[in-house]
Amino acid sequence: MSRKIETILEVIAEIRELRSTTMHDSPFADIRRQAVRSIAARHKRAVATIQNNWLRGLKPEISGTAEFDTLVEAYLSGVSNHIREILLQFAQDKSDRQKIEKELPEFEKASPPNGMHLSQNSSLAAGNGSSHQQTAEPPVRAAGERTPHPAPKAFDLRIRERKIRKLCTTYRVLRETDQALRVRRFHGDRCQICGSTINLADGSTYAETHHLRPLGAPHHGEDISENIICLCPNHHAMLDLGLHRLKAEELRTADGHKIAQEFIDYHNHAICQQAETVSAGA
Numbered sequence: 001m002s003r004k005i006e007t008i009l010e011v012i013a014e015i016r017e018l019r020s021t022t023m024h025d026s027p028f029a030d031i032r033r034q035a036v037r038s039i040a041a042r043h044k045r046a047v048a049t050i051q052n053n054w055l056r057g058l059k060p061e062i063s064g065t066a067e068f069d070t071l072v073e074a075y076l077s078g079v080s081n082h083i084r085e086i087l088l089q090f091a092q093d094k095s096d097r098q099k100i101e102k103e104l105p106e107f108e109k110a111s112p113p114n115g116m117h118l119s120q121n122s123s124l125a126a127g128n129g130s131s132h133q134q135t136a137e138p139p140v141r142a143a144g145e146r147t148p149h150p151a152p153k154a155f156d157l158r159i160r161e162r163k164i165r166k167l168c169t170t171y172r173v174l175r176e177t178d179q180a181l182r183v184r185r186f187h188g189d190r191c192q193i194c195g196s197t198i199n200l201a202d203g204s205t206y207a208e209t210h211h212l213r214p215l216g217a218p219h220h221g222e223d224i225s226e227n228i229i230c231l232c233p234n235h236h237a238m239l240d241l242g243l244h245r246l247k248a249e250e251l252r253t254a255d256g257h258k259i260a261q262e263f264i265d266y267h268n269h270a271i272c273q274q275a276e277t278v279s280a281g282a
């Protein structure tokens with residue numbers, strides 16, 4: 001197995017262990033720092049050597065510690081398999097892949113909606129104190145206890161996109177491909193649902209785009225204009241979360257851009273239905 005994969009898996013395993021035992025109330029970054037220190041001490045290597053093997057090895061997919069922390073925390077909290085998918089791309093041979101699959105088993109995407117606490121509650125996955133769990137357990141709730149409303153998760157969260165991945169407070173993955181930019185231009189940055197745009201101080205406008213059938217696993221949508229809709233941030237969030245069903249005849253149109261019905265259907269049936277199923281089971 002490659003040294004890089006070995007080190008990264010060791011860092012994640014150490015974080016998982018610390019989170020479920022001694023550091024369950026600590027900020028995630030502190031846990032990760034301690035994990036790296038522990039591993040360095042165990043192997044009698046310098047912290048810098050561990051850092052080199054680990055972080056440099058993840059570029060350009062993961063740009064730095066903040067992004068690493070977000071992805072690992074999301075994985076350990078049962079929210080996103082994204083880190084696993086990224087590591088699998090770095091696997092150099094079969095033994096790397098097997099090790100990643102064993103150490104970081106894939107969990108079902110439709111995890112409980114109250115699994116999304118990320119930075120507010122780093123100890124989420126550590127709830128029952130067992131240190132060798134491979135996947136996160138949902139937090140235990142006393143009978144009749146109401147859980148606070150966490151930030152719900154976007155259904156395309158695990159999509160990996162190399163070009164633009166912004167770390168936002170809501171942990172949404174923003175992507176803008178050339179096709180998406182074209183769609184924005186066709187619509188003059190006006191939301192195809194409500195017609196609004198955001199005017200920036202420099203005189204330019206801002207809008208977001210959304211792939212109705214999301215890119216990447218498990219949806220495998222295409223990056224073509226027929227699959228892209230131009231939206232204001234509010235409507236983008238609603239579509240990401242599966243809260244707004246679309247009707248072709250209600251969407252604003254623009255010359256040069258036509259959304260294909262099959263992708264509207266996909267959004268309504270796959271994304272919205274999944275969201276409704278998860279809500280119903282909450």
Ligand SMILES: [Zn+2]
Nearest residue numbers: 191194232235
């Ligand atoms: Zn809108």
